[in-house]
Amino acid sequence: MRENTGKVVLVGAGPGDTGLLTLKGEKYIKQADCLVYDRLSSPEFLSMAKAGCELIYVGKENHKHVMKQDAINELLYEKSKYHELVVRLKGGDPYVFGRGGEEALYLVDRNVDVEVVPGVSSSVAALAAAGIPITHRGIAKGFQVITAHSRKDEEADIDYSLLTDETITCVFLMGLAHVKSIAAGLMKAGRRADTPAAVISNGTLAAQRKCIGTLADIGEKIEEAKLTSPAIIVVGDVVSLNDRLDFFEKRPLFGRKITVPYIKTNELIAKLQQLGAAVTPVKTGIIKPIIIPDFVNKIRSADWIVFTSKNGVRSFFYNLELAGADIRLIANARFAVVGKATEKELAKHHINADIIPAEQTGKGLAGELSSHMSDNDDDEIKVCIFSAKEASPDLEAGLKEMCELEKIDAYVNEQAYENIPESIGNRISESVFTSASNVERFFHMLPENAYVETAYSIGEKTTAVLEQHNVREILQADDSSYEALVDKICYKA
Numbered sequence: 001m002r003e004n005t006g007k008v009v010l011v012g013a014g015p016g017d018t019g020l021l022t023l024k025g026e027k028y029i030k031q032a033d034c035l036v037y038d039r040l041s042s043p044e045f046l047s048m049a050k051a052g053c054e055l056i057y058v059g060k061e062n063h064k065h066v067m068k069q070d071a072i073n074e075l076l077y078e079k080s081k082y083h084e085l086v087v088r089l090k091g092g093d094p095y096v097f098g099r100g101g102e103e104a105l106y107l108v109d110r111n112v113d114v115e116v117v118p119g120v121s122s123s124v125a126a127l128a129a130a131g132i133p134i135t136h137r138g139i140a141k142g143f144q145v146i147t148a149h150s151r152k153d154e155e156a157d158i159d160y161s162l163l164t165d166e167t168i169t170c171v172f173l174m175g176l177a178h179v180k181s182i183a184a185g186l187m188k189a190g191r192r193a194d195t196p197a198a199v200i201s202n203g204t205l206a207a208q209r210k211c212i213g214t215l216a217d218i219g220e221k222i223e224e225a226k227l228t229s230p231a232i233i234v235v236g237d238v239v240s241l242n243d244r245l246d247f248f249e250k251r252p253l254f255g256r257k258i259t260v261p262y263i264k265t266n267e268l269i270a271k272l273q274q275l276g277a278a279v280t281p282v283k284t285g286i287i288k289p290i291i292i293p294d295f296v297n298k299i300r301s302a303d304w305i306v307f308t309s310k311n312g313v314r315s316f317f318y319n320l321e322l323a324g325a326d327i328r329l330i331a332n333a334r335f336a337v338v339g340k341a342t343e344k345e346l347a348k349h350h351i352n353a354d355i356i357p358a359e360q361t362g363k364g365l366a367g368e369l370s371s372h373m374s375d376n377d378d379d380e381i382k383v384c385i386f387s388a389k390e391a392s393p394d395l396e397a398g399l400k401e402m403c404e405l406e407k408i409d410a411y412v413n414e415q416a417y418e419n420i421p422e423s424i425g426n427r428i429s430e431s432v433f434t435s436a437s438n439v440e441r442f443f444h445m446l447p448e449n450a451y452v453e454t455a456y457s458i459g460e461k462t463t464a465v466l467e468q469h470n471v472r473e474i475l476q477a478d479d480s481s482y483e484a485l486v487d488k489i490c491y492k493a
Helices: 023-031 043-047 069-082 100-108 122-129 176-189 218-225 237-245 267-274 295-300 310-322 340-347 362-374 394-399 436-445 460-468 482-492
Strands: 007-012 034-037 054-057 085-090 113-117 142-147 168-173 196-201 209-214 231-235 257-262 278-283 285-289 304-307 334-337 382-388 404-415 427-433 451-457 473-476
Touching: 007 023, 007 069, 007 100, 023 085, 023 113, 034 043, 034 069, 054 069, 069 085, 069 100, 085 100, 100 113, 122 168, 122 196, 122 231, 176 196, 176 218, 176 231, 196 218, 196 237, 209 218, 209 237, 231 237, 257 267, 257 436, 267 278, 267 482, 285 310, 285 436, 295 310, 304 310, 304 340, 304 362, 310 340, 310 382, 310 404, 334 340, 334 362, 362 394, 382 394, 394 404, 404 436, 427 436, 427 482, 436 460, 451 460, 451 482, 460 473, 473 482
Parallel strands: 007 085, 007 113, 034 054, 034 085, 142 168, 257 278, 257 427, 304 334, 304 382, 382 404, 427 451, 451 473
Antiparallel strands: 168 231, 196 209, 196 231, 285 404
8 A cells, every 4th residue: 555645637538439538638548557437438448558557447327337426436545545646537528427526526635636637528529420510600609518317317307497598509418318308398498399409329439320300309209219328419400500510420431330350459440430430349469579589690681671561570670679780780781561551661760662562462572572683693682581470481482592582580470369349249240351360360269150241351361261261241452451451341332
């Protein structure tokens, strides 16, 4: 136990979209020794925590409180005795019906150092994602945010006579079960029956759904739509703008559920999310660089240094630093890469690739290198290939008669032993595969009766392994790049 208490920071996680977390909030999550979170937090937030961080779920869900608020207050205080930095991660903003004030006061009364990091409130963000500006000149000059729940999780006692100004947008939080009574209360107080109204479920997420109506019919409409919580109710003429301003829902992949087996979080996942897909990442492997014996001597005399992946580039510079050498060691070498992604990784180290094959495969790279070597009348050329320990032999086979060839095991790709997310289920409608090993590992992790309906493949070898697993539909990218994969996924739409 610490002699003095540590610091507790209440961090607003925003409405759900991880991109809406503030930079300051992210910094504290990454520094936290203990992270106390509720069900509104995306799993991606938890992955930001450092190794060894204590993660505590307190389950603030309607009618399903894993821990009551008084117990959460006490937990934060007790953990501050053991940890230097405790982060309380709360959906939306801590002070917008998040009971952050109660937690802060409890800690302040016990002389605990407290800081509050505001979060983007769903009362504004969910509306924006649904194409509804909370204010608009000539339509709404202000807004009111009201909770539809009381302390006992019953319908709040709302004075609707204070909500009759038609130039004010009304936003009700935590009121999905009470839409009919809220609409009735507003109409009884004097709001027009034809006042536009909307209910937004899972706002800012790829699972977002909305129901548009009027005060007179919104209750029946949401019952038919079967929306789920968390949901927001909005009443006012600004709702009528949603058709013209719903950019969020008009993204090309909006609403599509796509599973992405991966080894390291990459731009493919980010791009699919930007296009609106509900991406479920599944970690299948762990990349570990290999310490290369006699590294300096191996590369000092190399005429060509060849990389078959971004990981090969990373391992190369890892070993260069480990050896205490610098870039002058490879001043006379030329560089060849298998494709665009590897080229970009090499460019981060201020080196431009001399060869990028049109056919982004080991075979294509071997062909391009061979054509360069056949024009060379000098002594035998030395080529060093930095690749995975379990790499395909295609590149070596295409070069071994042309040069002094050395394949260097630069990294190892190990199986990740994590559970498949329950949200995936047994029927996987769409999945994206960036390597043959990813296919094998993903299917090894799946339950026995699970299957993939449509798979997107980065190349021939990946496609061949998918065929072995009886995938119903396989769509192969036109070239071995993330951009081509995304194009193929969008084309399917």
